[in-house]
Amino acid sequence: MVRAIRAASRREAPARAPKVARRAHWIVLLASAILESVWALALHDSRGFTEVVPTIVFFVANPLSMVGLGYAMRGIPVSTAYAIWTGLGAALTVGASLLLGTEAPSVLKLVFLAGIIGCVIGLKFVKDPA
Secondary structure, three states, rough: OOHHHHEEEEEEOOOOOOOOOOOHHHHHHHHHHHHHHHHHHHHOOOOOOOOHHHHHHHHHHHHHHHHHHHHHHHOOOOOOOOHHHHHHHHHHHHHHHHHHHOOOOHHHHHHHHHHHHHHHHHHHHHOOOO
8 A cells, every 4th residue: 555655656747738718718707806896895795794685695706706716717827817816806896895985085096906907907918938
């Protein structure tokens, strides 16, 4: 048994095929980022899970967002997918909070929000070195 474990640990892992990001991966990633914003806002509105409707929205949107992120990672590298998911989700949450009036806008918030969005757009177009 010990020999089998040692032999297995010496073997190289099979080479993985390079990921190919299709349009569906990007669309699902975008939808997942939107759902991340939805569950974050619902979490706030649930007031510690004491409000029924926002609590239900949270418990539906959260796993759907995660499943979508997982699907997107089939074609998009984890570093890019996760950064876009969190960055876009955060930017959408801030933007929605500003539009809904739950947060006061400021010049610096808008500048940094634009920075997040710019970085997310940049990650979409970065190519992995061959």
